[in-house]
Amino acid sequence: MLDSLLQFLITGVTVGSTYALVGLGFAIIYNASDVVNFAQGEFVMIGAMVAISLLGAGTPFPLALLLAVMATVAVGLVLEALAVEPARGAPVVTLVIITIGASILLRGVALLVWGKDFHAMPHFSGDAPLHLGSATLLPQNLWVMGGTAALVLAVRQFFRRTSAGKALLACSCNRTAAQLMGINVRRMMLLAYGLSAALGAVAGLLVAPITFTSYDSGVMLGLKGFSAAILGGMGNPMGAVAGGLLLGVLESLSAGLISSGYKDAIAFVVVLLVLFLRPSGLFGKGAVERA
């Protein structure tokens, strides 16, 4: 039983790590502009797809990953510049609908470019399972967990230590005041979208070897990442990370200990319960941006 529990936790943390990265992307854009960017899941898909295509064309591994992240960042910037920026000043609902439209468009383009098939990406460092007692995990699981941890710390340091990070925080809590500090708010929005896109792309690269990618695999990840961000307290980047991990572990434990058929339902109920008791999420406003 204990061994099984360990396996459930390993699975939960791996899956949760992806949710966390997607949730983090949601939180950053929400913070900067009050907009829930529903194309966040598509960033994950694009990152993985571009990398798979490049690898297929014979690009060396590290270069393919780097280019995939850059391509996704470019998509994020274009999304901001061509879809979100022109509608600046519109109600938030309008902007959210724009991002939903963008996500549909991106899926459509992906369908045209990569077809309906699932695509597999090679593991970063082999797929021989590692043993932990009677529990096993793949080297890629470690990549996912380690990569997530590294990125989360990097984002945290970015907001804590760099002036660009501080400036982004300033935009998120008071756009006008930020402008009065001489901060180019427009550029900060681009930064937020670029950063979110990069996070999404990296999440996609980390999990692609385990999960396969298809043009619509961003949908589910987007929803889970959104739940993670809500659970952690929308607008709190570290909350979104905690929310993602919690959601992943919760799903895995419900599937393992109660019923796999109800795992999503159970996780959903817990999220609702948390929001009922703490409407602003586990780490909602107040503790915000202290990250």
Added chain:
Amino acid sequence: MPSTEAALLQVEGLCSHYGPVRVLSHVSLAVRAGELVAIVGANGAGKSTLLRSLSAVQPKSGGTVRFDGRDISRLPAHRVVAAGVCHVPEGRQVFAPLSVEDNLRLGAYLHRQERAWVERELDRVYTLFPILGERRAQLAGTLSGGQQQMLSIGRALLGRPRLLLLDEPSMGLAPLLVEEIFRVVRELNRSGVTVLLVEQNARAALAIADRGYVLETGRVVLSAAASELLADEGVRRAYLGR
């Protein structure tokens, strides 16, 4: 009208609208280097809108703004700050979830490369407002109203202002604090910072100002030396409560 020669800030025919409503109607004014100019007027006269239009966080619908001889009417807000116009907005607008020191450093955002200058300037602000130095690690949102006002002014000072726009610094503060704030504003002006001050508390503002403008429903209706305005019967009746 004062002579326009050597004016640091020269505003001509400035108009601004909120939707279809015209809030500023052909406002013209000038501030010379080293002056402390007060704009007084009733609530809703357009005083804050005037400052917001000058710093470009509120769109202008007409008129020109020249700063140090250069047309800054079309510049976006962050470029206006770079030109040397720093704005202490109405209601302080500090970055509540950030620390006092982070707030101040964000004030120096455009000068962040000049580390030594920023450190010196931080020290200067902490000397000017010792309470901020004591609370440098505290979150700005947890400060009292007066302390937030000090922080907001300090933050603007780190922007290296050649012209400081002050919007209602006395709002909501206890009389003792109002006095303190105005003392500091006066001091800053004496040390060489040009100040354009918007105030509902006309008496206190005119008491420290060199000159003043009276704004009524978006128009300049009167401009004179501060002492003359203080003595003016109409002004006394309308704005000085007597």
Added chain:
Amino acid sequence: MHMRKRFFGLILGAGVLAAGSSFAADPIRIGTFLTVTGPASFLGDPELRTLQMYVEELNARGGVLGRKLELVHYDTVGQAKEAVTFVKRLIQNDKVDVIVGGSSTGDTMAAIPEVEKAGIPLISLAGGVEIVEPVKKWVFKTPHTDRMAAIRIFEDMKKRGIRKFALISGDGGYDKSGRKQVLELAPSHGLEVVADESYGNKDTDMTTQLTKIRATDAQAILNFGFGAAPAIVTRNVRQLGITLPVYQSHGVGSKKFIEMAGEAAEGVRLPAAALVVAEQLADSDPQKKVLLDYKAKFQAKHGEVSTFGGHAYDGFFIAVEAIQRAGGTDPARVRDEIEKTRGFVGTAGVFHMSPQDHMGLSVDAFKMVEVRKGNWVIID
């Protein structure tokens, strides 16, 4: 891609006319409603291409009974409600003579009351047993059923001495229907289902469910699933060091599965449509020629074949041959002739329809295959 929903066939027909062939009588109208776009496009897309391909080919050869064929198509996007509307339109406005379609069981079931009322024969391309059980007068289908797949797997398990197995399935319609059949039929085959786990079809990790299965005394694992999930299950099984035999359903019968599951796929068994292993069939097998022909034709135009396109081939030719035998398009006579289909060699198997059996396939239409060295090998 296939944003245009309708009348590709009409345009095609017009093209053929313009090319000079002349047809004396009214065209024979074949109606179809498929899920060409949307989440189940993997069904409707090859089906429509197949129908278009053969309509074009037969017209080029002078049509059927000297009459031109005309294909009228609507895309249901997998919405059963749309299916009803489109079938009504096919019958009332387009006045089709026969309907080949319904990509999914849901779409087909929704359409059945309409064809039964109007008395127009329909040959469904969907898998669900309920389409033809109980028998409906005007309704037929060509694909083998998930029940047949389950029975085929059970037979193989028994041969290997397996008595207890663990079931793991997804949350889609295909998966759920398969799971129901497995749970219903296992006891009558002397098999015990010791675990019944499920996952979301978009899930990315099934190790939790498989860890639970590992803790049971199952002698094999049966995964009823579709898309990427079965490949993930297969890889997770090996990752957890589980050495039990793994069975998949006919839903993974494509090279893509082997490609995605990689090494882990070795030894996996599943009941596959003959189309998947056409090259390996004995030369004496009557299906071999039909399958290789269809495969060659489809791949020359559209790339990789799928069994779904094969279902459309079967449905189309059963309809065309019935019309030929009926000597016209009188709905009642066409229906009778479809029911009298005997020994029609299709891609899914050799069809023997009867008043009691509106599908006409037997269990051995499925070939039991195993993955060996990255390829399918027929073992039974």
